[in-house]
Amino acid sequence: MRQKIILILFFIGISTTYAQTSIQEQLDSIKGEISTLKKVENSHFMLRGFAQFGLDASSDNVSFNMTSFNPILLWRLGNKFLFESEIEMEYMDNQYNLSLGYANASYLVANGITIKVGKILVPFGVFGEKLHPSWVNKLSDAPLGLGHDNGMLPMADIGVEIRGGVQLGLSKLSYSVYTVNGPRLKDGTASQTEAGMLSYENFNDNNKNKAIGSRLGFLPFSNSCLEIGFSAYYAKPGAATSPFANDTVNMDINYKDVKAVLSAIDFSFVKTFTPISGLIDIKSQYNNSAISDATYVNPDTTGMIKTGRYTFKNNSNAFYLQVAYRPTLVNNKILKNVEFVGRYSNYNMPLGSLWYSQQSQLSYGINYWFSWRTVLKLGYQTTSGVPAAMSMNSNTNMNMATNTVNIFQIYLATGL
């Protein structure tokens, strides 16, 4: 009897051990599957983006406006590789435009060093790189001179960039150095009225030179509420050969030695103040563009300012200051989602050029945030000065008419 009991206990012991081993094996197998699944998650694709739709109303025109729909594709491989691409879809001048805003690959080489290749957003100032998405921009359009239409600054270009953030004690340094194809100098052969302008749509480079640039941002306080940035950009935008090679009168003119030097200072201050129960957000950027002297040709004699050969001091500048306040600390659920914005911007293009323009703009807005990324923007904007089209049609620089345009704007913007 005793032997039987011992045998039974022996078999129970063995089967229990076997069962435990079996459970352990199953657990190991499940763990293996989980880790495999985790490895699959290391590669991740996602679609984001932003969109804006609205209405512009002036004294003589009321127009619905689909300003943008920009899907952004993100693909992450592990924790160090990221591919990002933005597709820009918009209506401009009654035409549907589809373009590649940017498409690049980033690799985190080490802490504080990221290398980026492809079509990059040029880190010149901060507006173009960080603040342009419609759900980030607190007003429905860009400040003068910083938009896509005849903007004086590089927005995106093809090249290589090294960037990163470095901790300096309580402060922080944000840096970026890059080399890109650079702009192309418009020589006036395609459009006489744009001679001397820079075109940043120069994806097949017109010469062997590369533009170089850098931005340094200093964040002195440990809470990163203040950032002051300095940007510089140098390029030789002229083609290697004369555009008038077949013109016996002007074949001596070429632009290969023309230089463009751009510089900018940007400022950002964002902080919540308890005494005023809300968040203050101040952004500002001053940009300057200096292109060395060159001789341009305008054969058209139909009432333009300049005919024949002419030159001008090719300097432009643009500035904006934006202040926003949102009472985030008040208890009222509606009021804490309301934001008040004011912005002043101006843009001065070179006097003596056929595209001379001098404009200033005041914009006021009241925004209502439905969520952190969806906003209804109500705005009123006054733009005054000499628009480019007017200066081109005037017979003399001294007689350029100024005009004022007031626009009421309602826009809905969302981050997707």
Added chain:
Amino acid sequence: MENKKNRIVYIVLIILFAYFLENCTTAKDTIAKKTGTQLWSENCIRCHNIPTPVDFSDPQWQTIVLHMQVRANLTAIEAEKIVDFMKNSN
């Protein structure tokens, strides 16, 4: 008069230099001690509103924060803490 001006300039420069030194020497650990919550609220708001953690899943946050690490030049520690915070709060 000129001397007085120079003296003021020197004093301002010394204060700035002392401030810079103070920043460089005092403890990187102040940043290291910051929580993910702090870094999330301090860094996102520099450009846009602070996102809600529940809006995205863990892998999505990892991708989004990597995107922002590159765009906003966040350090590796900042990005890591923000991701951890997002993952633990969604």
